[in-house]
Amino acid sequence: MITKRYDDILEELIEIDHKSGLKVYIIKKPKFNKTYVSLTTKFGSNNSSIIDETGKVTTIPKGIAHFLEHKLFERNGEDISTVFAQNGASVNAYTMNNRTTYLFTATKKKIENTKLLLDFVFNPLFTKKGIEKEKSIIAQEIKMYQDQASSVAYSTLQANLYETHPIKDDILGSIESIKAIDKEILKKTHTAYYHPSNMVLLLTGNVDVKKVETLLDSYEIKTKQTHFPNHVTYNDESVFKDETVLYKDISTPNLMLGILGPNNNKDIMKTEAEINIMLDIYFGKSSDIYLDLLDKGLINDSFGMDVAIDTDYSYFLLGIESNKIEEFIPIIKDLLLKMKDYKITDEEFIRTKKLLLGSFIHSFNSIEAISSHFLNYRLLNEDPFELIKIIENITKDDIYESTRFISNIDDMTIVKILKKKNRNL
Known part of the structure; x- marks a missing residue:
């Protein structure tokens, strides 16, 4: 067991290496009544294949990560959620x-619920009947998302940005892809990606460390593997598709714009902080640009932007619901192009860094926020609690370098979702 203290944020992190290979982290918050416990596998929709002991690679169906998440909750035809509820816990995934x-929050029976979490995630019970029933449920979920303009715009944007990277595919998969899921491929995929060495157990809150140690010392997790994660490198260097226009039954047109970023990323926490500083200065609600766009009626409360960064992909996105998207597009393109030449003032720089630091420190009032932040970066092999030092050491030149790609409008894609009645105009 290793204990690390962070004096600048008055936090303590305990790290335990379980004999199975499972990484365990404890963030002690003794003044909190509620405890948050999560068990995470580094397996999501971006993982597209598995490999066996002979080196044979098998492509897994799109949407299987989400499908597997659903199926693990079923135990002999019953939903494991009811057992957590009986123990006074709220479970989700x-x-x-x-x-x-997979996570739960509870104020009591924390160790009992932690054992239950480990049990149902590491020991699945798949049945053919249950799998077929789940296909129908998820097919309805897919149809529901296909009716939501914002969801369609986002998934279409990712498909436009990337030709080969699996991020182009919807997390839920498609109605066709989930038809290929059966008991055998679920078991093989679970064996590959739900091995404890590929997972992290995080406990945040008023945690009795000795009781956790006792549970872990006595807990046996199967470690035999027949299949293993297959990590593939992708290299999408240009936008796959420039524009898509769709027509749906909506009251207000939707616009989503994306710009392809670097695909070989390190120091992701630092890069995200740098980009967020620039976006807040340049497009934030107190900026001249934002107020001018608002005054002209080109933006409204739906206007927003974000950046997504992982080790092998990144992109900037911007979205809005507006009746003036055609007027807005050339203006926002010009603003993005000019951002690379924007010079941050000392006052803007100091003020925005302070706001970012304050937001991070304030997040420690929520065990959910702490846990989410920790997982986001710990899974990328970064130290999530070093963010204060990182922000303090950021320079203006760092910001200019990290945000340069956002001005590359040649790597831009646009998704418009228009009212159906406009189609023939």
């Missing part, structure tokens, strides 16, 4: 591009 996380 989510699948992302690079991970799947």
Whole structure:
């Protein structure tokens, strides 16, 4: 067991290496009544294949990470959520591009619920009947998202940005792709990606460390593997498709714009902080640009932007719902192009760094926020609690370098979702 203290944020992190290879982290928050416990596998929709002991590679169906997340909750035809509820805990799970996380929050029976979490995630019970039933449920979920303009715009944007990287594919998969999922491929995929050496257990809150150690010392996790993760390198260097226009039954047109970024990324936490500083200065709600666009009626409360960065992809995105998207597009393109020449003032630089630091420190009032931040960067082999030092050491030149790609409008894609009645105009 290793204990690391962070004096600048008054936090303590305990790290335990389980005999199975499972990494265990404990963030002690003794003044909190609630405890947050999560078990995460580094397996998400970006993982597209597995490999066996002979070196044979098998492509896994798109959407299987999300499908597997759903199926692990079924135990002999019953939903494991009811057992957590009986123990006074609220359980949930989510699948992302690079991970799947199972979690619960509770104020009592924390060790009992932690054991239950380990049990149902590491020891699946798949049945043919349950798998076929789940296909129908997820097919309905897919149809529901296909009716949501914002979801369609986002998934289309990713498909436009990337030709080969699996991020182009929806996390849920498609109705066709999930038809290929059966008991055998679920078991092989679980063996490959749910091995404890590929997973992280995180406990945040009023945690009794000795009780956790006792549980882990006595807990046996199967470590035999027949299949293993297969990590593939992708190299999308240009946008796959420049523009897509779709028509749906909506009241207001949707616009989403994306710009392809670097695909070989390191120091991701630092890079994200640098980009967020520039975006807040240049496009933030107190900026001249934002106020001018607002005054002209070109933006509204739906206007927003973000950056997505992982080790092998990154992109900037901007979205808005507006009746003036055609007028807005050339203006926002020009603003993005000019951003590379924007010179940050000392006052802007100091003020925005302070805001970012304050936001990070404030997040420690929420065990959910702490846990999410920790997982985001720990899974990238970065130290999440070093963010204060990182922000303090950021320079203006660092910001200019990290945000340069956002001005590369040659690597831009646009997705428009228009009202159906406009199609023939």
